[in-house]
Amino acid sequence: MNGTKKTRQAWGSRLGIILAVAGSAVGLGNFLRFPVQAAQNGGGAFMIPYLVALFLLGIPLMWIEWTAGRFGGGYEHGTAPGIFHTMWQKNRFIKYFGVIGIFGPIVIFIYYTYIESWLLAYAFFALTGKYLSVNTQAGMQAFLQGFQGLEKNQYFNGLATAYIFFVITFLLNIYVIYRGIKGGIEKLCNWAMPILMIFGIIIAARVLSLGTPDISKPGWNLLNGLGFLWNPDFSALKSARVWLAAAGQIFFTLSVGIGVILTYASYLKKTDDVALSGLTAVSTNELAEVILGGSIVIPAAFVFFGPEQIVGIAKSGAFNLGFVTMPLIFRAIPWGALFAFLWFALLFLAGITSSVSLAQPAVAFMEDEFALNRKKAVWIFALITFILCQPAIFFLGNGVVDELDFWGGTFALVLFGTIETIIFSWVFGIDRAWEELHTGADIRIPKIYKFIMKYVTPVFLLGLLGFWFFQEGVPVILMKNVAATNLPYVVATRLMLVAMFLVLCFLVFLVWNKRAKKGKEEEVTL
Amino acid sequence: MNLGGFLMLGFTWAIIIILTVYCFYKVLAKKE
Numbered sequence: 001m002n003g004t005k006k007t008r009q010a011w012g013s014r015l016g017i018i019l020a021v022a023g024s025a026v027g028l029g030n031f032l033r034f035p036v037q038a039a040q041n042g043g044g045a046f047m048i049p050y051l052v053a054l055f056l057l058g059i060p061l062m063w064i065e066w067t068a069g070r071f072g073g074g075y076e077h078g079t080a081p082g083i084f085h086t087m088w089q090k091n092r093f094i095k096y097f098g099v100i101g102i103f104g105p106i107v108i109f110i111y112y113t114y115i116e117s118w119l120l121a122y123a124f125f126a127l128t129g130k131y132l133s134v135n136t137q138a139g140m141q142a143f144l145q146g147f148q149g150l151e152k153n154q155y156f157n158g159l160a161t162a163y164i165f166f167v168i169t170f171l172l173n174i175y176v177i178y179r180g181i182k183g184g185i186e187k188l189c190n191w192a193m194p195i196l197m198i199f200g201i202i203i204a205a206r207v208l209s210l211g212t213p214d215i216s217k218p219g220w221n222l223l224n225g226l227g228f229l230w231n232p233d234f235s236a237l238k239s240a241r242v243w244l245a246a247a248g249q250i251f252f253t254l255s256v257g258i259g260v261i262l263t264y265a266s267y268l269k270k271t272d273d274v275a276l277s278g279l280t281a282v283s284t285n286e287l288a289e290v291i292l293g294g295s296i297v298i299p300a301a302f303v304f305f306g307p308e309q310i311v312g313i314a315k316s317g318a319f320n321l322g323f324v325t326m327p328l329i330f331r332a333i334p335w336g337a338l339f340a341f342l343w344f345a346l347l348f349l350a351g352i353t354s355s356v357s358l359a360q361p362a363v364a365f366m367e368d369e370f371a372l373n374r375k376k377a378v379w380i381f382a383l384i385t386f387i388l389c390q391p392a393i394f395f396l397g398n399g400v401v402d403e404l405d406f407w408g409g410t411f412a413l414v415l416f417g418t419i420e421t422i423i424f425s426w427v428f429g430i431d432r433a434w435e436e437l438h439t440g441a442d443i444r445i446p447k448i449y450k451f452i453m454k455y456v457t458p459v460f461l462l463g464l465l466g467f468w469f470f471q472e473g474v475p476v477i478l479m480k481n482v483a484a485t486n487l488p489y490v491v492a493t494r495l496m497l498v499a500m501f502l503v504l505c506f507l508v509f510l511v512w513n514k515r516a517k518k519g520k521e522e523e524v525t526l
Numbered sequence: 527m528n529l530g531g532f533l534m535l536g537f538t539w540a541i542i543i544i545l546t547v548y549c550f551y552k553v554l555a556k557k558e
Contacts, residue, residue, distance in 0.1 A: 014553065044534030051541065227527030230535045273556075280549035286542045442556055 008076060008368070009181040010267050016186035018277050021066075021264055022284035023189040023353030025255040026196065028115070030289040031347060032318035034249060035298040039229050039314045041245045042236025047290075049237065049246035053460075054286070057247055060449060060457045061256040061417055062282050064424045066274035067437045069265025078266035078364035080259050080420070081508045087428045094423070095512060099504045100416040101259025102361045107408025107497065108258070109358040110385055111392040111401045116351035117169035121147065121162065122323065123344035126337050130155075131327055140324040150397045159393070166393060169352075174382045176356045177363060180374055181267055185356050192349045193284075199346040200292035206339060207300045213332070217306065225302030228310060229294060240467070247464050252409075253289055254282060257417030260357040263364045275441035288350075296343075297321050304329050322347065359385070369511045388500075391493060398489035399482055406476050407497050414468055418461040421453075430454040 011017040038046045072083030080101025084094045125131050134140050134155075145151045149159030156162075176184040212221040236242045251257060265274065301321065302310045313325055330340035359381060366377035391400045424433050434450050475481060482490050527535075 014556075018553065044531050044538075047534055047538045051538070223527045226535065227531045230531035231528050232530045232534050276549065276552055276556075279545075280553050283542065283546040283549045287546050290538055290542055442552060 008073065008078070008267060009374070010269070012182040012186050014272070014277060016182070016190060017264060017268065018280050018284070019189040019193045020185055020353075020357070021255075021261055021278075021281040022288075023193050023350075024260050024264070024357035025253060025281065025285040025354075026193070026288045027253075027255075027350050027354040028119075028318065028322070028347055029249075029253050030285065030350065031200075031293045031296060032322045034253065034289045034293045035229060035296070036314050036318055036321065037245050037249050038294065039298050041242040042233045043228070044230040044232035045234045045236050046242065046246060049243045050249065053243075053247040053250040054282075056452055056456050057460050057464075058250040058254045058256065059279065059282055060453045061251075061421065062254060062261070062278040063275065063437055063445070063449075064421055064433075064453065064457075065256055065261035066265045066268075066278040067433065068420060068424055068428075069262035070268045070270070070272065070274055071436055072262065073266030073268060074270050076368055078263045078368045079361050080262055080416070081365070082369065083262055083266070084420075084423055085512075087423055091427075095508050096505050097419050099501065099508055100412050100419070101262060102365050103501050103504055104258050104408050104412035104416060105260055105358040105361045106385065106388070106500065107404050107412070109355060110388045111404045111408075112351070112358065113170055113173060113355050113385075114166055114389060114392050114396075114401075116348060116355055117162070117166040118147070118323065119344050119348035119351055120169050121165040122327070123341050123348055124165070126327075126330075126340035126344055129337060132331060132337065135328070135331065137324060137328065140328055141320075144323050148396055149394075163393065166389070170382075170386060170389065173352065173355050173359060174378060176352070177359045177381070178375065178378045181360075185360065188356065189353050192353050196346055196349040196353075197288065197292075199342045199349075200288060200296075203339060203342055203346065204292050204295040206333070207296050207303075210300065210303050210333075213303060220303055220306045222299055222303055224307070225299035225310075226295075228302050228307070229298045244464065244467055244471075247460065248468075251413060251417065251464070254285060255354070255357070257413035257415075257420075258358070259361045259416060262420075263361045264357065266364070271440040273440050273442045275437060275445055276443045279443070297326060300329050301325050304332055365507075369507075388496070391489075391496070395489050399486040400489055400493050403476075403490050403493040404497070406472075407494075410468070411473065414461065414465050418458070418465050421458050421461055425454045425458060 011020075038050075068083055068087065069078075072078065072086055075082065075086045077083050077086060080098030081095040082098070084098040088094045122131075131140065131143050134143050142151070142153050143155045146153040146156035147162055149156070149162060152158065176188050178184065179187070208222065210222050210225075212218055214220060255261060268274065298310070298314065301313050305313055305325070313321065316324075326343055327340055330336040330343065333339065362381050362385075363374065363377045366372045366380060367374055370377075372380070392404060428436075430450055430453060433453070437445065479487065479490060
């Protein structure tokens, strides 16, 4: 589109991109979603479908995204429309499917940043002792609802506090993106990831040394808490739901199918390794999820709330665990305020390393396809997403976030993951893809993965897509579980999403149309 | 925690720790 060719950004070091991809993958789900999923789906037995999904779905998808991203970057495309087009040049429409890889991250960004800001606020409250006086589940729930502006109570009189923390979090995100790949995202992840891991180790060590805090209740001990999470119920493996939950967890935890890894990998050089780097990012995420995430919330909640309440707590969802149960637990242990701060700071770091990655595809799209400079692209992104964030903040209680999460954070992911796998293994061709994956590789991937990537991963994904569509998609699309009072908000959110998708498609059309015209003009002058 | 729980925890942790150590060993060795 532009006459002058400008140099694309690049990573400063190999460890930098590994930590950035791991940072994108390590999020709230590692510490809150995983233990709940495991406890509800067979305990230790859940790890069997989980590991199967990791090796047959997660790792192949990670390699696919790293390889496709680096390939597209070689043609100066950092986002899915351009990357898909370079991989399937004969197809005029494939670039529009690639729009999902920009649309999904923006949609997630506009609600994830707000949730991330709650973590910053709770870390601050831990230091100021604002929720130290709250000592019941109901009280902590009221504190959270007051903070979110869902009710006015003795703790909060409106949304002002939450909004201030949102603005701070949003500006922090924009600042990091504004500083660019090397000076912003890489720098952030280089210090945030080790700190996050250290905080995680400190909290896990504290939980694992809880023993039996109340000697009048000897059964409420750490070993039984770990048992609640890890004791296997192998009969659960007969249920398709458990296998689906495990595959879903792997999908969400690795940040595959969003489009961000494609963009991150597009800043690599042709000869940079992707095979070992991709695997290292996966293993870092798994370390944070299974070893740290599995050792904190559920065992701690069991020790303090006992075998009966833990069932209800686990069912109450990830947010309840993180924002209601955990502060109450920290309140009951010595140095609780410090541990509460470490907990929310850990989650905040996990959140910000993910949210900056969600912003990058849209920024890269403007830089690569519209030849805008980074600063201009970041300002446009900031302005548009700041406006788009508002419904998630002001209409949180009206189902807006759930709607955004379904379309951006669930449906788009699985659909995009399926499309990119098929393009990579079948259209681009598994032989060429295998060669591309091994260009500059520091490890030799077992040949069985050639078969897995061509047949097993696509079938796995199509199955997942089908199951999801009928199990969750149909009721959501038909708005079966939406309260009548929330209907206008949900419909308005849906219209906003359709408009966003169409605008992105139109922008892609504009770019390629202009490029085609320019190509014709050059042919004439020659 | 029963024996099955211990085994599942040990097995999963072992796989993840071995994978992580192997990957970082290879990455850092190449860097030097």
